[in-house]
Amino acid sequence: xxxxxxxxxxxxxxxxxxxxxxxxxxxxxxxxxxxxxxxxxxxxxxxxxxxxxxxxxxxxxxxxxxxxxxxxxxxxxxxxxxxxxxxxxxxxxxxxxxxxxxxxxxxxxxxxxxxxxxxxxxxxxxxxxxxxxxxxxxxxxxxxxxxxxxxxxxxxxxxxxxxxxxxxxxxxxxxxxxxxxxxxxxxxxxxxxxxxxxxxxxxxxxxxxxxxxxxxxxxxxxxxxxxxxxxxxxxxxxxxxxxxxxxxxxxxxxxxxxxxxxxxxxxxxxxxxxxxxxxxxxxxxxxxxxxxxxxxxxxxxxxxxxxxxxxxxxxxxxxxxxxxxxxxxxxxxxxxxxxxxxxxxxxxxx
Numbered sequence: 001x002x003x004x005x006x007x008x009x010x011x012x013x014x015x016x017x018x019x020x021x022x023x024x025x026x027x028x029x030x031x032x033x034x035x036x037x038x039x040x041x042x043x044x045x046x047x048x049x050x051x052x053x054x055x056x057x058x059x060x061x062x063x064x065x066x067x068x069x070x071x072x073x074x075x076x077x078x079x080x081x082x083x084x085x086x087x088x089x090x091x092x093x094x095x096x097x098x099x100x101x102x103x104x105x106x107x108x109x110x111x112x113x114x115x116x117x118x119x120x121x122x123x124x125x126x127x128x129x130x131x132x133x134x135x136x137x138x139x140x141x142x143x144x145x146x147x148x149x150x151x152x153x154x155x156x157x158x159x160x161x162x163x164x165x166x167x168x169x170x171x172x173x174x175x176x177x178x179x180x181x182x183x184x185x186x187x188x189x190x191x192x193x194x195x196x197x198x199x200x201x202x203x204x205x206x207x208x209x210x211x212x213x214x215x216x217x218x219x220x221x222x223x224x225x226x227x228x229x230x231x232x233x234x235x236x237x238x239x240x241x242x243x244x245x246x247x248x249x250x251x252x253x254x255x256x257x258x259x260x261x262x263x264x265x266x267x268x269x270x271x272x273x274x275x276x277x278x279x280x281x282x283x284x285x286x287x288x289x290x291x292x293x294x295x296x297x298x299x300x301x302x303x304x305x306x307x308x309x310x311x312x313x314x315x316x317x318x319x320x321x322x323x324x325x326x327x328x329x330x331x332x333x334x335x336x337x338x339x340x341x342x343x344x345x346x347x348x349x350x
Contacts, residue, residue: 002035003307006066006272010044012281013291014072020293020343021070021300027347028304028312039066045076045084045281054087060095063272068303069096071276072296077283086138094132096271098264099162100169101129101243103278104298105250108259109325111333115227115253123254125233128173129243130166131264133157134194136240158194158239163201169267170237171209177234182206184216185238185246198239223249248278251295256332258292261299263306275303289338292330294320297346319349 009018022038029036041062043055054074063069069092074084092098107113107123115123139155167184174182184202188195199216206214217225219242225232226249238246251260257279264274277295285291297320304313323345329335330342337345 001307001309002037003067004065005036005038005303006063006069007038007040008043008069009040009072010074010281011046011076012073012283012286013279014044014074014281016286016289016291016339017277017293017296018070018072020339021296023343024297024316024346024350025300025304027350028309028316031350032309032312032315034309034312043088044074045079048079048083048087049076054084060091063092063096066272067307068272069274070300070303071274073277073279073281075281075283090136092274093264096264096274097132097266098271098273099130099132100166100265100267101131101247101262102173102265102302103127103129103243103247103250103260103262104302105247105254107254108294109321110327110329111255111259111324113253113255115230118230118253122231125230125250126173126177126235127243127247127250128166128170128235128237129247130162130238130240131243132240133159133162134240156191156194158197160201163198164205165267167202167205167237168208169265170235171205171212174212174235175209179213179234180211181213181215181234183222183233183236184214185219185222185236185242186216187219187242189218194239202237219245222246226250226253251278256292257295258330258332259294259298261295261302263299263302265306273303273306275299275306289340290331291339292332293339293343294324294330297343315350316346319346322349 009015048054104126107120135156137155137157140153143151186195186199188199251257260278262276262278266273277299279295301313301316328337328345330337
């Protein structure tokens with residue numbers, strides 16, 4: 001098979017970890033007999049500072065004909081975060097109908113959790129996030145700016161289509177895993193309309209999956225349970241905001257945000273899906289060659305799996321685990337490996 005991959009290295013350490021992953025993908029493609037061709041796009045905060053836009057007007061149209069999009073990181077202290085997010089990532093996710101965000105959380109061999117006495121058996125779950133609507137709605141605005149009467153309104157939008165397709169994806173994923181257990185994040189005691197609706201749809205769809213055990217927690221206590229009882233969880237599903245929060249907390253209890261991988265999926269494959277580490281552009285360490293490439297390599301593994309190259313995906317995950325088990329770790333994980341030396345070790349294991 002031959003795959004066309006759109007590369008968006010972005011900013012900061014994105015320009016370091018995307019080439020590292022490219023080396024690994026080239027190794028796997030030669031080994032396993034598939035082909036990957038890459039087209040790089042400069043969309044980024046650096047591009048914004050030069051042009052005034054995060055990407056050109058036809059930027060998304062140029063991405064449509066690729067099999068997948070591989071993103072490094074976006075962000076720069078000179079550009080407001082809402083500008084970079086609403087100018088690049090959210091338009092891609094929405095116009096490409098990448099309505100499910102999947103973020104695995106697992107304590108890898110050789111990595112110590114900041115939680116005392118926790119092992120790999122205790123931390124192994126997946127966060128599924130609704131990715132197109134919810135709290136990240138554009139509906140709203142300001143009135144009377146700069147006066148005592150200033151008012152700001154932000155609307156949350158849940159649709160049956162948007163909620164149901166995310167919940168159904170999460171149930172299918174839970175059904176495919178040994179524990180067959182799905183947890184829903186909610187806040188229906190404080191948010192009077194949208195979250196009770198989410199709970200209703202969760203219960204309704206649960207009837208289609210009697211083999212999946214279910215529970216739900218309010219988001220405030222759920223964050224506490226992630227820390228105190230990570231072993232309770234298998235698949236966790238949440239709205240756009242709740243899923244976003246939980247899927248950063250998860251990698252943190254598994255050792256470092258540097259290992260955080262994600263997939264923005266269009267499950268029916270009508271549009272390309274986008275795969276990205278979620279550690280951010282990390283301008284404080286950019287250019288030093290010390291960025292942790294695990295989140296990017298794990299995202300590449302998810303991309304391979306989604307494209308159907310399952311043997312290569314399994315081989316890459318085994319190689320990452322072999323390297324971490326041998327205590328070749330970057331600084332954020334307590335080691336002294338560089339981006340290059342960690343990547344070299346993964347390639348050697350492949």
